[in-house]
Amino acid sequence: MRHEVRFSGFGGQGIILSAVILGRAAALYDNRYAVQTQVYGPEARGGASMSQVIIDDEPILFPKVKKPNLFVIMSQEGFEKYGKTASPDATMLIDSGLVHDRPECICIEIPATREAKTQLGRDIVANIIMLGSLVAATGVVSAQALEQAILASVPKGTEELNLKAMRLGFALAVPEA
Amino acid sequence: MRHEVRFSGFGGQGIILSAVILGRAAALYDNRYAVQTQVYGPEARGGASMSQVIIDDEPILFPKVKKPNLFVIMSQEGFEKYGKTASPDATMLIDSGLVHDRPECICIEIPATREAKTQLGRDIVANIIMLGSLVAATGVVSAQALEQAILASVPKGTEELNLKAMRLGFALAVPEA
Amino acid sequence: MRDDWLRADRLPHIYCAGCGNGTIMNCVLEAVDQLGWNMDETVFVSGIGCSSRAPGYIRTDSLHTTHGRALAFATGVKMANPSLHVLVFTGDGDLSAIGGNHFIHACRRNIDLTVVCMNNYIYGMTGGQGSPTTPIGKTSTTTPYGAAEMPFDLAELAVAAGANYVARWTSYHVTELTKAVVAGIQTPGFSFIEVRCQCPTSYGRRNKYRQPGDFITYLRESAVLKDRWDRSSAGEELPSEKFLIGEFVRRSRPAMGVPDEA
Amino acid sequence: MRDDWLRADRLPHIYCAGCGNGTIMNCVLEAVDQLGWNMDETVFVSGIGCSSRAPGYIRTDSLHTTHGRALAFATGVKMANPSLHVLVFTGDGDLSAIGGNHFIHACRRNIDLTVVCMNNYIYGMTGGQGSPTTPIGKTSTTTPYGAAEMPFDLAELAVAAGANYVARWTSYHVTELTKAVVAGIQTPGFSFIEVRCQCPTSYGRRNKYRQPGDFITYLRESAVLKDRWDRSSAGEELPSEKFLIGEFVRRSRPAMGVPDEA
Amino acid sequence: MQGNVACAEGALAAGCTFFAGYPITPSTEVAEHMAAKLPKRKGCFIQMEDEIASMAAIIGAAWTGVRAMTATSGPGFSLMMENIGYAVMSETPCVLINVQRGGPSTGQPTMAAQGDMMQVRFGSHGDFSIIALAPSTVQECFELTAKAFNLADQFRCPVFLMADEVIGHMRERITIPDSVQIVRPKPLQEGMLPFAPEDDLIPGFAAFGTGRKIPVTGLTHNEKGYPDSTNPARHESLVRRLVDKIETVRHSIADYEIVNEEAEYVFVCYGSPVRTVQEVVQRAKTPGTGYLHLRMIWPFPEQLLSRFPNVKAFIVPELNLGMISREVERHVCVPVISAGKIGGELHAPDELVAIVEQLRSGGCP
Amino acid sequence: MQGNVACAEGALAAGCTFFAGYPITPSTEVAEHMAAKLPKRKGCFIQMEDEIASMAAIIGAAWTGVRAMTATSGPGFSLMMENIGYAVMSETPCVLINVQRGGPSTGQPTMAAQGDMMQVRFGSHGDFSIIALAPSTVQECFELTAKAFNLADQFRCPVFLMADEVIGHMRERITIPDSVQIVRPKPLQEGMLPFAPEDDLIPGFAAFGTGRKIPVTGLTHNEKGYPDSTNPARHESLVRRLVDKIETVRHSIADYEIVNEEAEYVFVCYGSPVRTVQEVVQRAKTPGTGYLHLRMIWPFPEQLLSRFPNVKAFIVPELNLGMISREVERHVCVPVISAGKIGGELHAPDELVAIVEQLRSGGCP
Amino acid sequence: MKLDIDESRCKGCNLCTMVCPYRIYQPGTAPNRRGIYVPHLDQPERCPNARLQQIYGRRLCGVCALICPDQAIRWEKEKPYEPHNVVIEY
Amino acid sequence: MKLDIDESRCKGCNLCTMVCPYRIYQPGTAPNRRGIYVPHLDQPERCPNARLQQIYGRRLCGVCALICPDQAIRWEKEKPYEPHNVVIEY
Ligand SMILES: Cc1ncc(C[n+]2csc(CCOP(=O)(O)OP(=O)(O)O)c2C)c(N)n1
Ligand SMILES: Cc1ncc(C[n+]2csc(CCOP(=O)(O)OP(=O)(O)O)c2C)c(N)n1
Ligand code: SF4
Ligand code: SF4
Ligand code: SF4
Ligand code: SF4
Ligand code: SF4
Ligand code: SF4
Ligand SMILES: [Mg+2]
Ligand SMILES: [Mg+2]
Secondary structure (H helix, E strand, O other): OOEEEEEEEEOOOOHHHHHHHHHHHHHHHOOOEEEEEEOOOHHHOOOEEEEEEEEEOOOOOOOOOOOOOEEEEOOHHHHHHHHOOOOOOOEEEEEOOOOOOOOOOEEEEEOHHHHHHHHHOOHHHHHHHHHHHHHHHHOOOOHHHHHHHHHHHOOOOOHHHHHHHHHHHHHHHOOOO | OOEEEEEEEEOOOOHHHHHHHHHHHHHHHOOOEEEEEEOOOHHHOOOEEEEEEEEEOOOOOOOOOOOOOEEEEOOHHHHHHHHOOOOOOOEEEEEOOOOOOOOOOEEEEEOHHHHHHHHHOOHHHHHHHHHHHHHHHHOOOOHHHHHHHHHHHOOOOOHHHHHHHHHHHHHHHOOOO | OHHHHEOHHHOOOOOOOOOHHHHHHHHHHHHHHHOOOOHHHEEEEEOOOOHHHHHHHEOOEEEEOOOOOHHHHHHHHHHHOOOOEEEEEEEHHHHHHOOHHHHHHHHHHOEOOEEEEEEOOEEOOOOOEEOOOOOOOOOEOOEOOOOOOOOOOHHHHHHHHOOOEEEEEEOOOHHHHHHHHHHHHHOOOOEEEEEEOOOOOOOHHHOOOOOHHHHHHHHHHHEEEHHHHHHHOOOOOOOOOOEEEEEEEEOOOOOEOOOOOO | OHHHHEOHHHOOOOOOOOOHHHHHHHHHHHHHHHOOOOHHHEEEEEOOOOHHHHHHHEOOEEEEOOOOOHHHHHHHHHHHOOOOEEEEEEEHHHHHHOOHHHHHHHHHHOEOOEEEEEEOOEEOOOOOEEOOOOOOOOOEOOEOOOOOOOOOOHHHHHHHHOOOEEEEEEOOOHHHHHHHHHHHHHOOOOEEEEEEOOOOOOOHHHOOOOOHHHHHHHHHHHEEEHHHHHHHOOOOOOOOOOEEEEEEEEOOOOOEOOOOOO | OEHHHHHHHHHHHOOEEEEEEOOOOOOHHHHHHHHHHHHHHOOEEEEOOOHHHHHHHHHHHHOOOOEEEEEEOHHHHHHHHHHHHHHHHHOOOEEEEEEEEEOOOOEEEEEEOOOOOOHHHHOOOOOOOOEEEOOOOHHHHHHHHHHHHHHHHHHOOEEEEEEEHHHHHOEOOOOOOOOOOOOOOOEOOOOOOOOOOOOOOOOOEOOOOOOOOOEEEOEOEOOOOOEOOOOHHHHHHHHHHHHHHHHOOOOOOOOEEEEOOOOOEEEEEOOOHHHHHHHHHHHOOOOOEEEEEEOEEEOOOHHHHHHOOOOOEEEEEEOOOOOHHHHHHHHOOOOEEEEEOOOOOOOOHHHHHHHHHHHHOOOOO | OEHHHHHHHHHHHOOEEEEEEOOOOOOHHHHHHHHHHHHHHOOEEEEOOOHHHHHHHHHHHHOOOOEEEEEEOHHHHHHHHHHHHHHHHHOOOEEEEEEEEEOOOOEEEEEEOOOOOOHHHHOOOOOOOOEEEOOOOHHHHHHHHHHHHHHHHHHOOEEEEEEEHHHHHOEOOOOOOOOOOOOOOOEOOOOOOOOOOOOOOOOOEOOOOOOOOOEEEOEOEOOOOOEOOOOHHHHHHHHHHHHHHHHOOOOOOOOEEEEOOOOOEEEEEOOOHHHHHHHHHHHOOOOOEEEEEEOEEEOOOHHHHHHOOOOOEEEEEEOOOOOHHHHHHHHOOOOEEEEEOOOOOOOOHHHHHHHHHHHHOOOOO | OEEEEOOOOOOOOOHHHHHOOOOOEEOOOOOOOOOOOOOEEOOHHHOHHHHHHHHHOOOOOOHHHHHOOOOOEEEEOOOOOOOOOOOOOO | OEEEEOOOOOOOOOHHHHHOOOOOEEOOOOOOOOOOOOOEEOOHHHOHHHHHHHHHOOOOOOHHHHHOOOOOEEEEOOOOOOOOOOOOOO
16 A cells, blocks of 8 residues: 655755654554655755655655655645635645645544644654554554654654654554554 | 978077067968967977977968978077978978088078177077068068068067167078068 | 935845944944045945845945855956946955955055955855954864964955055944045055954854844953054053954045045 | 975966066065975965966965966865965956955955965056056056056055064065064964065066066065064155055964864 | 967957966967967056956956957866856856866876867856867967957857967967958847847947946846846856757857868867868778868857768867767767877877777777 | 755765765755765865865865865856866876756756766866766765766766756655775875876776876876976877777776666666656566666667667657757767757656657658 | 735834833734734834824834834825824823 | 986076085086076085085085076096095185
8 A cells, every 4th residue: 555645844844754654654663665755855844844754565666755655744834725626535734823824635633733832842753653653544554663763753852742742642643442 | 482490599599589480470460370389398498499389371270290391490409309300392391500401402591690799789689580480481471471480579679789680680581681 | 314225125144133234334334424425436345155145225326246255346347447436345254365465456456445354264155264354363163173274364464465444343343434434435555444243143142242232242341443443552562362443544545536525 | 495396397477577476486486495394284265367477386286276266266175174374476467456365365354374475566467447446546567658546555454454473575575575474374374464565577677677676675675674664754655656564464363274183 | 370379469460459368278379379469459457366266357357348268288278167157157258278188187297189079068067058169270269369359259159269278388370360350249239128038039238438327247137138037937048048049050160171071980070180181081082081170169069060971980180088079979879989099199190090890890999 | 854955964874075066956955965064073164265266275175195075066167177178187086076957158047957977977168088977866965976976986086966857856765874885095006106097998096195296287198297398299099098098998987777678768868857767667568668767878889789689769858959869860870859858847657658759650750 | 094914024023012112013923824823913003104194294103114124014094084093091 | 425417407597506605516518408508617616515515514505506496516526536626716
């Protein structure tokens, strides 16, 4: 099963790191194939940043996302530039505090930045919350793989904070589970 | 009639200027065709400098000298590098005070540098003496053309000196004329 | 008034929040505006870098050139038509890394240009590599263990290379900077104004000035007035974490490209 | 002794009669010989120009590179193997025209090189075009009406750019020059020795020093000892036709490529 | 007059008033002549710190509306590659003279070559096209340099005169006309955007200082000149236009001479080897031979190759190891004999005759 | 792992201990990774003042016997052209990585392209040859970079890894072997002159400091290394050897993959477009298609084109307006379809399928 | 004249809050649609520029506008011009 | 030690004639085979280097050899070594 996941938000939210972690989870810990790409450069600064991951069971040849089926959108501009055109059968997680519009596809609202600030005191981990929610809601990678990938990717000393964020993400996505 | 004339000597003797003057005489004042080329660069410095002129009645296509029929050689090194291989039917004028060897072809000895010094007090015009001798001995261009070309080519104020040198060259080439 | 000089259809610009480049643009436009310059006779030239994007936001003829070459292009513009006012925006990388040779030669020739260097100690545009002005010990993506090379003192270099006007300020000193640009413009020959400024994204982030305000505070606190120091220091060396601000030279060596009336 | 250092099979060299480059080669070889250097651990590097041909006559490993780039190549050699002694021969054009950027950066980094610049005020190799050191008013094939641009003071530039050792002598001052090369070599970091010298062919010919001896006389007479001037001048400016000789700086800023034992 | 001086005179006749350069053998006389002449005509001669700066300066000057030129040779040409790309992208009219010498690297500074013929077309990064001319006589040095300015202005691109050391240093008599034809760029119409093409794919030109407030950039840009470098469609349409404005007219602007269309053995030649070919074909009347002499090499006018119905082989004598012969090979299915020669000497007529004879006797040279 | 990081890791695995570079998008991560890793291995990372200096520094370093590399992209690559020629002429082994972005000029700094494929072969002045590789996966970034060092040492020439932004910034899992094969230059035999070729046309190598007193120059030189730049025969034999040492073995060193020799429609591809071709040919099994995937593009192994007996047309999908397609055209007489695409996006599989279908239905795309 | 922050330009860097001698700029507390915390103005009438610009015919102080990297600060004409009565706290 | 000018190297620049404190070098008067006016030596035994080099074990003065651009000046060993009696003129 091929998944094409698109992340977007503004610079500083860790959009690219999110994609890297997801790709790593799939490729290194779930033993599937993953290719991660991103939009670079100054035009992407200030404005919306974007990053994508393809996850597949067979080797990935054509490496570019054709039609994402999963979205993680963390800013209004990101939504406008990279989320608006989502196809109706896609699933989109949005940071509900930062994105004002809503897509036509399946939409899961996660108040990640707000929760990061209020519950964990650090809005910097909002992206990890979103990742947790993404995995909980879609199972695109296994929860264990995600956890391992997070541990392998975040700065020393912040592991606990990030795992908390991940678990918070799990919880926010499946509120009553 | 195609003439291929080769000049050689050491830097500072005015070897290139000689060729330029001869070409100019032919092209501008005798209304024939002339192409002048030369050897350049630091390797030519210190060592032997060389310059050539082709003079012809029809346009000159292939512009490089194939087999010079006229030589003007003003240093021993010039002789060794550019004169030694002259074909037997060629004519060579040499500065007899500076060139020690003699070629196998027709050789006309002109003590140009010595005469320039003793008669004119300036060895710098030895090349013009050689040019005068060349023209007197071979008629490769007309004497009038040579005179005009010299006047058009030498620094202001030195015209008279150079014409004297030219005439001295005429005289040296045809001692009893 | 200054707003006339801006291409409003391109704003907001691509600079990160709190980037010093925008501030420096303001001061330069304020200066040319104070001088009553005509937009149609003014040309802005730049190389490549965040700083070098500035001319693109200004409503005049402008030349956004290749990395490091702004001064060589500007030399062509000015020498071909000395009646144009030619100003150059450049960065520390653009001016003093790849462009160092054009810099010293433009100083030497004393071409009648006004050059404003946005010195943020880093290559901002490419994401934060060390530059020839990165202070010893500071981290960047190419100096992960701290910069080990001595940085240039750009103002001193400009003086030694021959420029007629040289000054240094920071993006905090907006009024002094504006005045220096005016003074530089009014000095025939090459005028060089170095402006130390904040890059919160590429430099600040790795060196504890992630917030623009913290960076501005650092600049304000490290800057020492040259005049005052010269008077009081008795030849001591400035502590290495400080730098001098003020006018370094104003003189009248032979210059090139000065318009006839000037 | 010095003769061992020469590639006798390439002599006489291509330099014109009386060219100062040959003299400067002698002094440098004398200096390394005095220091007891091993030919097999010594590398000479140069760019392109008459001056830059010098390494080709020396019996060591040598790198005759591209025009202006000698210092960048030398940086590679030295940083890859600091135990090699690396000396650079360069010309005023090679070093300060096309190579100016590598020059100031090598000074700034303070790479442990010894650089000898044969400053003959001209591009000799290409037949006498003006260089960044041609004095105002002097003629060359590209300044037929007299040079109009201010020349560089290479020694001052090296000081401002950060070199640890800077001196200037002339091809007349053979013993002082030899000592300066020794001192430069012994100073860790970048050592720069500018040598003003005669090019009778390309410069002298157009500027009344056609004879090597006249040129040498000019050099001797225009040179003013820096120490003496500093003591006696009371801050006046040196007359423009004179220049200072002597040691400009000797210091110990952080350097790169210094071998471990040094 | 020397070829290099004729180039300078051609530029002056065309109204060139700005020269920025850096000395290099064997092109230096172009600069030296401009240094002597421009100050007397209120033009600007400036010797820059290197070739990168020289190229930059002429682009800057060109935007003030003057005709600007530089001259160099191999090593300097290599250094100009980045800014040549900038001239292409910014559509700046300018003229470069490359008096070719033996490469690679420092190589043979004083010897002739035509080794930069592929470099001039492909030496800068990315996709682009340029116009390149090559003189084979001192007269053509004058004429083609003057023409280069017109082409540069008309097509708003860098135009190259690819001379070689033989032509550059050769002295021949030339005829200088009283005046030369001058075609300046078409003006930027009122209300048009500065990078919006007209029907010929070329935008009108307005100089700096004329009130049009043009933002010039080397980034991919829109018709206003604003950067738009992450938009694939924008890049594609811009770069295709830059190429097409030159390539689509390659047959109509071709500058060439064809001798003996009936020939079986056809020389394709340019620059100084043309003279040897002429000697072989015209003077020696070597049977069955003819030639295509290209004065404009790029864009390459491949249709001219089909003007020889009886051709059995094309012979391409060049002072390199085979460059334009590659281009010929792309377009024909008869044998293409690359008669490359390096080292600094011209092909002797006999060498070319020998190739023809070998071909005629069925051999493969 | 990211493609750029894989390049750096490949270099480290191959024993590269010297990196000199200048940052430029999209290659910068190569330098950044080397900056982090080399100091820990007693190697030298140095950020130079520009790309000219970077290229110079690696040549200088290479002569001390270390493995040296730089990395850049279009504008920086253009600046390196002169010193690349020097590396060729001085027979200095070194490795350059070019992560290609959209040109000409500043163009599209963040978008992928393959627009420097002709430049790498012809971008420096004069005649020469080089070796150029192109990776299509992150794994190949690692492997081909390591291989590049071996080729550089074996052939004593600059070797280029022509990556592109897609591969450079893509993250894929890779397998890093415990060790990679390392082939160092053959030593300069006692009594041999430093530039005297052996049977393979390549001289032995001795590093500076080992007592061989080698005079290295970019001038035309004799076997001792002494300048001899006005001697035509010397130049010809030297430059021909420099070209021949690479070109004569082009078929034996070719690095490629051929799929479906029976194909009628054959893609010739390299770099990231290979992946689209694989998708079309292998996964979608588009009938009648096959491909030649070149990992080594220069020297061009034209004999491989004849391995497809049934070919009706070659299709060359490249991220440029047609570069390697030109080379294919030189060697075949069937139609060559240049499927160039610029702007930064890869060909979608459908686009290539459409070309095949149009060809099959007799149309001309 | 009325002091105004152009919300479409402001990126919330808070430099204005550092430099105004009157402390007119206060850090924003809620993000706008673009996610930016635009400062809010505390009694902007106190700004001498707002009060006196038209009288003096030139800009006074103006430090905030000069330092604002995003060209977001300006003074809009209010017509008809009426001087405000404000409490100035030194 | 014997002072000697290598005729195959000397280019006749006459710099040696300028610098020798003993005026040992005199401008040449006749060209050699290569056209060069090589200086001739006037009582070269007076050179302190010629006299004392072997005694002191190092080169003395040596200015002529240092300035000679063509590496044409050298001291050859004479065996067996015998001090010369020379008149030294100061
Ligand atoms: C020839 C070339 N090399 C490298 C680059 C990549 N590059 C673009 S901007 C830049 C550095 C800019 O630094 P600086 O001038 O300080 O500007 P800042 O972004 O910091 O304002 C570099 C290296 C380029 N565009 N061209
Ligand atoms: C890139 C490049 N540009 C120009 C040249 C031509 N060139 C060779 S030497 C030289 C000038 C040398 O001047 P300088 O360094 O002062 O040496 P000199 O000959 O005076 O000793 C020039 C311009 C070249 N070889 N390469
Ligand atoms: S990266 Fe730095 S210099 Fe560039 S816009 Fe951002 S803050 Fe400014
Ligand atoms: S041209 Fe000048 S620098 Fe060159 S060798 Fe002759 S005298 Fe020396
Ligand atoms: S102009 Fe001065 S007083 Fe007025 S708001 Fe700005 S900083 Fe404050
Ligand atoms: S300085 Fe400008 S951009 Fe920054 S917060 Fe204030 S108004 Fe906004
Ligand atoms: S200094 Fe040397 S080259 Fe000059 S004349 Fe004396 S011996 Fe000869
Ligand atoms: S060593 Fe001194 S004294 Fe002896 S010959 Fe030379 S210059 Fe004269
Ligand atoms: Mg910067
Ligand atoms: Mg010089």
